[in-house]
Amino acid sequence: MNPQELNDWLATARNWLQEQAPDYSGKARQGLTMDEDLALGRRWQALKSDAGYACITLPRQYDGGGGTEMQKILFEAEEKTWDLPNTYFGISLGMPVPMLLRYGSEAVKDELLPKAIRGEHIWCQLFSEPAAGSDLAALTLKATRDGDGWRLNGQKLWTSWAQYSDWGIIVTRSDPTVPKHAGLTYFYLDMKSEGVEVRTIRKLAGESEINEVFFNNVYVPDSQRMGEVGGGFKVAIETLMVERYAVSDEACGGISAERFIDIAARARIGSRPALEDGEVRRLLADTLVERQGLRSIHRRAMEAIAAGHEPGPEGAIRKLLIAKRRLLLGAAAMDLMGPDALLYDSSAAQSNDPVNAWIEAPPIRIAGGTDEILRNTIAEKVLRLPQDHRPDKGVPFNQL
Amino acid sequence: MNFDFSDDQKMLADHARQFLGETCTFDRLREFVASGEDYDRALWQQMVELGWPGLSVPEAAGGLGLGVLELCLLSEEIGRVLAPVPFFSTVCQAVPLLEQAGGEVADSLLARIAAGTCTVAVANPDQGHSLELGGNSCLDGALAPVAWLHCADVLLVTASETDGTAVLLSVELDQPGVQRERLAAQVLDSVSAWGAAHFDKALTTVLARGELVVALNHKLRLRSAVLLAFEQLGGADSACTMARDYSLERYTFGRQIGGYQAIKHKLADVRVAIELARSNAYYGAWALYTDSPELPRAAALARISGTETFTLAAEENLQVHGGIGYTWEANCHFYYQRARLLAVAVGGPDQWAAELLESIR
Numbered sequence: 001m002n003p004q005e006l007n008d009w010l011a012t013a014r015n016w017l018q019e020q021a022p023d024y025s026g027k028a029r030q031g032l033t034m035d036e037d038l039a040l041g042r043r044w045q046a047l048k049s050d051a052g053y054a055c056i057t058l059p060r061q062y063d064g065g066g067g068t069e070m071q072k073i074l075f076e077a078e079e080k081t082w083d084l085p086n087t088y089f090g091i092s093l094g095m096p097v098p099m100l101l102r103y104g105s106e107a108v109k110d111e112l113l114p115k116a117i118r119g120e121h122i123w124c125q126l127f128s129e130p131a132a133g134s135d136l137a138a139l140t141l142k143a144t145r146d147g148d149g150w151r152l153n154g155q156k157l158w159t160s161w162a163q164y165s166d167w168g169i170i171v172t173r174s175d176p177t178v179p180k181h182a183g184l185t186y187f188y189l190d191m192k193s194e195g196v197e198v199r200t201i202r203k204l205a206g207e208s209e210i211n212e213v214f215f216n217n218v219y220v221p222d223s224q225r226m227g228e229v230g231g232g233f234k235v236a237i238e239t240l241m242v243e244r245y246a247v248s249d250e251a252c253g254g255i256s257a258e259r260f261i262d263i264a265a266r267a268r269i270g271s272r273p274a275l276e277d278g279e280v281r282r283l284l285a286d287t288l289v290e291r292q293g294l295r296s297i298h299r300r301a302m303e304a305i306a307a308g309h310e311p312g313p314e315g316a317i318r319k320l321l322i323a324k325r326r327l328l329l330g331a332a333a334m335d336l337m338g339p340d341a342l343l344y345d346s347s348a349a350q351s352n353d354p355v356n357a358w359i360e361a362p363p364i365r366i367a368g369g370t371d372e373i374l375r376n377t378i379a380e381k382v383l384r385l386p387q388d389h390r391p392d393k394g395v396p397f398n399q400l
Numbered sequence: 401m402n403f404d405f406s407d408d409q410k411m412l413a414d415h416a417r418q419f420l421g422e423t424c425t426f427d428r429l430r431e432f433v434a435s436g437e438d439y440d441r442a443l444w445q446q447m448v449e450l451g452w453p454g455l456s457v458p459e460a461a462g463g464l465g466l467g468v469l470e471l472c473l474l475s476e477e478i479g480r481v482l483a484p485v486p487f488f489s490t491v492c493q494a495v496p497l498l499e500q501a502g503g504e505v506a507d508s509l510l511a512r513i514a515a516g517t518c519t520v521a522v523a524n525p526d527q528g529h530s531l532e533l534g535g536n537s538c539l540d541g542a543l544a545p546v547a548w549l550h551c552a553d554v555l556l557v558t559a560s561e562t563d564g565t566a567v568l569l570s571v572e573l574d575q576p577g578v579q580r581e582r583l584a585a586q587v588l589d590s591v592s593a594w595g596a597a598h599f600d601k602a603l604t605t606v607l608a609r610g611e612l613v614v615a616l617n618h619k620l621r622l623r624s625a626v627l628l629a630f631e632q633l634g635g636a637d638s639a640c641t642m643a644r645d646y647s648l649e650r651y652t653f654g655r656q657i658g659g660y661q662a663i664k665h666k667l668a669d670v671r672v673a674i675e676l677a678r679s680n681a682y683y684g685a686w687a688l689y690t691d692s693p694e695l696p697r698a699a700a701l702a703r704i705s706g707t708e709t710f711t712l713a714a715e716e717n718l719q720v721h722g723g724i725g726y727t728w729e730a731n732c733h734f735y736y737q738r739a740r741l742l743a744v745a746v747g748g749p750d751q752w753a754a755e756l757l758e759s760i761r
Contacts, residue, residue: 261761275757278750285753288760289705292683292698293676300679303404317672372665379664382671383644386659 001068010074016051021082029085034207038164041085045119055093055117058101062113070306073245080249087209089119091160096123096169098242099235100188103226112167124165124191126156126213127236133158134373136171137180137233138392141215143172143187149221150174150187152195155214158367162198162211165191171236174229176398183397184232189220205359245301245311246319250291252364254326254357257287260333263354267336274336283332290325294318313382320374323364330357403686405469413473417480419450424481426731432484433590438551438582444485445516452487454514456495461507462514468496468623472630472685479634482734484591486519486548492627493620494520494556500616501568501607509554509570521552521573521595524746525617531559531599539571539602547745549573550582550595558613566613569604577602589741591734622699624746626684629706632742633677636706636713639735640670643717650722663720670713677702677709700756707743707752714739 001009022028024044029037048054049063056072058064065071079086097116100123101109115121132139141154152172162168168191175183191198195218201210227235251257261284267274274280294317301314333354334341341355365371379385392400405413424443432440447453455470457463471492478487490513498506498513512518523529523546531541539559549555555571573580579598608616644667647658657663684702687695714735718725725732743749 281753281757282750285700285704285749285756286708288756289680289701289708290676292701293679293705296679296682297675317675320672321676372661375665375668376661378668378671383640383664383667385644385647385664385667386656388661388664389655389659 001071006070006074009071010078013053013075014078016053017078017082020047020051021079021084025082025084029083037085038088041088042119044084044086045089045117049114049118054119055097058098058113058117062101062109063117064113069245070302073302073305077249088122088161088164091125092116092121092123092165094243094246095125095239096167096188099169099226099239102238103235104188105223116167121166122161122164124159124162124168125239126159126162126168126170128158129155130157134370136236137184139171139173139184141170141172142176143174143185143220146219148223149219150185150225152187152189152215152218152220155212157212158201159198159211159213160209162191162213163200163209165198167191168213169226169239171232173397174232177396178230179394180392180397180400181233182230184236185229186226186232186235187220187224188226189218189224193218193220195219203363245305245315246368248319248322250294250298250322251329251352251357252322252326252361254330254361255333255352255354257284257291257329259352259354260284260287260329263333263336267338269336280332280336283328287325287329290321294321313378316369316374316377316381319369320371320378323361324371326357326364327361330354330359330361334358403682405473409469409473412470413477416474416477419446420477420481420483424483426734429482429484429591429734438593439486439519439548440484443483444519447485447487448516453491453516455491457510457514458499461510463495463510468627468688469685471627472681472688475627475630476634476681479631480638482591482635482738484593486521486552488624488627488631489522489547489552490518490520493522493624494554496623497522497556497568497616497620498607500619501612503607505570505605506607512553518553519548519551520554520556521546521549522620523549523555523557525558525620526747529557529559531557533559533561533567533569533604534601537567537569537604537606538577539569539599539604542596542598544596545583545594546597547592547594549597550580550593552595555597556607558617561609565610566617567606567610568608568613568616570607571599571602571604573597575603589737591738592741621746622695623688625699625703625752626681626688628742628746629677629681629684629702632706632710632739633674633681635735635738635742636670636674636677636710639710639713639717639732639739640667640674642731642735643667643670643713643720647720657720666716666720670709670716673705673709673712677705680705697756697759700752700759703746703752704749704756707749710735710739711743 024040029040032040045054052065053075054063054065056065056067056075057069060066093116097113100112116123127136129139129141141152141156143150143152167188169188171184171186173183174185195216197214198211200208201212202208203210264274264280269277297314297317301311304311376388380387423446451464452474454463455466456468459465475492495510495513498510509518523543529541529543531539531543533539543557552573555573557569557571558566559569561567577600581596583594583596647663648656650657680702684698687698718732718736721730721732724730
């Protein structure tokens with residue numbers, strides 16, 4: 001697709017969104033429970049699939065869009081400008097589904113991919129455990145051979161949308177006698193299997209998407225193994241890399257710089273408008289500097305993808321900055337609002353709300369690469385500084 | 401905005417980096433400081449041979465006729481090595497001022513600059529001074545501090561006529577009516593030199609008058625902000641590399657300090673700031689090149705990002721070096737001082753933050 005064709009395609013997509021999105025976003029979502037919102041989301045997903053806008057990079061034969069990475073990124077960026085019920089499918093379609101496309105048999109793909117792409121099914125990603133977060137390879141959920149399959153025993157944690165999931169991908173420890181990275185095996189499994197128990201975790205605020213999932217002698221056929229026995233870590237890394245460049249809006253779901261300016265223009269510090277305060281101005285200037293800087297960085301990543309290169313560390317830089325900025329701006333806006341910030345309504349649509357920006361910011365700095373891991377990534381990949389000290393290197397897992 | 405430098409421009413930058421990397425070393429900076437020279441004349445002469453002073457001078461006046469984007473890239477490379485030459489004032493500031501002012505005197509100055517026979521000091525238009533312009537455009541009063549004022553051939557300065565009309569003047573500095581001195585002890589940066597001048601019925605030429613001067617100075621300020629942002633970017637990148645290299649050499653508690661997160665995360669933050677500063681500087685370059693209405697905003701963003709980044713990189717470079725970083729023997733001070741000097745050169749971050757807000761509201 002040349003740039004002109006891409007532009008035309010995007011213009012058509014934009015028109016389509018303008019026609020369709022209002023019935024699925026903003027006011028249409030107000031006052032809905034999570035279950036109702038999810039149902040709306042499933043309808044939106046099916047509508048997109050019919051129009052070729054769901055899973056744009058996946059083949060048309062599975063109800064994907066049959067398009068390019070560039071089209072996907074452009075469409076998603078456009079979609080972000082609407083407040084659509086997409087959150088339930090983010091992980092499902094972002095990681096497990098592309099992995100199934102790579103590893104599933106033709107029959108399984110024919111059966112399961114369209115259901116996932118159309119939003120009938122949700123897939124979850126069972127990676128983290130109580131003692132394995134950033135250090136994924138430290139996981140302990142056990143997989144033992146049983147006839148033509150495996151038995152799983154143990155616990156997963158922070159599994160997003162597990163309470164709604166039909167299928168999941170999971171990394172297990174199949175051999176504890178070898179060093180930690182070498183003893184892992186990767187499967188997909190039916191979340192309705194006997195012995196799977198999902199418990200939703202109450203968060204400090206808001207409705208919860210996160211769960212702990214217990215595995216009590218759960219049977220998984222060997223035909224659902226993805227990759228080699230003992231090759232699970234490689235497949236896990238492949239999973240995390242499959243979404244080459246995660247699209248998020250530049251305010252990271254928090255408040256925009258313009259919204260902060262509005263709030264600062266109305267607030268007063270002493271007898272003067274807050275917008276005249278030096279500290280407020282510096283915060284705003286830093287926010288704008290960062291936003292403009294990231295726009296160019298984003299564009300460079302897009303150009304790399306369009307030219308068929310892997311994007312560099314741009315994604316890590318972007319996530320590191322926008323998550324923290326969301327927290328800072330949300331908190332600063334609340335400081336300026338004073339007690340009015342207490343008038344927060346947690347059930348309303350929260351787009352551009354300072355309290356929501358602040359209260360929901362911490363998990364973004366933790367999930368999908370903590371700020372600390374991202375700094376390590378930048379230090380090691382860009383500055384080529386040494387890896388951290390790793391005393392577990394080469395030691396059999398059961399001797400740690 | 402969709403902007404990147406062309407392959408030719410990148411090649412120019414590569415050549416400049418190689419040339420400056422080989423010639424303008426820390427040893428050379430130290431020799432320059434010890435010599436007490438006004439500026440590094442030998443280095444400047446080499447730049448003249450490469451055609452740099454006339455880079456953006458029109459071909460008709462003997463220059464290469466290239467544009468502001470080439471200046472951006474050269475500024476970055478000059479910032480990287482902290483070259484002690486009057487490049488910024490002569491090439492980045494004076495050339496466009498003269499070109500836009502036009503006229504015979506301006507044209508002849510441009511030709512002299514392109515030929516490498518004239519360096520120029522440019523007074524900051526916002527700078528307070530006690531200059532008075534009398535009859536026959538004779539100048540009286542004092543002016544300080546201005547970079548390279550004590551050694552430049554020509555000064556460009558804005559003054560007011562008796563009725564308050566702003567005029568842009570060019571002053572040949574080698575004349576009986578001008579007394580100059582180098583501000584030695586007062587300056588914070590050992591590898592750039594600032595001077596003071598006293599004028600007593602000094603002869604001047606009026607290059608522009610009235611509204612045109614206001615417009616020229618406005619543009620000068622924005623252009624200076626963008627080009628200095630590139631100089632700051634070069635300095636920051638170079639300071640960050642120096643810190644990284646040292647962290648791989650220096651061992652504590654049995655391993656390279658660059659292996660500890662305290663250092664890794666610090667340098668990652670510097671690296672991130674540099675990426676942002678680069679993006680913002682490019683945005684400024686684009687706005688300057690296309691003469692975009694976004695220029696005031698782009699210049700402010702480039703300027704704030706450049707200032708904060710070079711300051712951070714220079715401070716953290718010194719910190720990573722530990723005690724030796726504060727000595728004259730180590731080279732950290734070159735960046736530490738230059739970063740602060742550039743931070744105040746055309747207005748500090750608070751001032752530019754105010755302008756940024758103005759530009760978006």
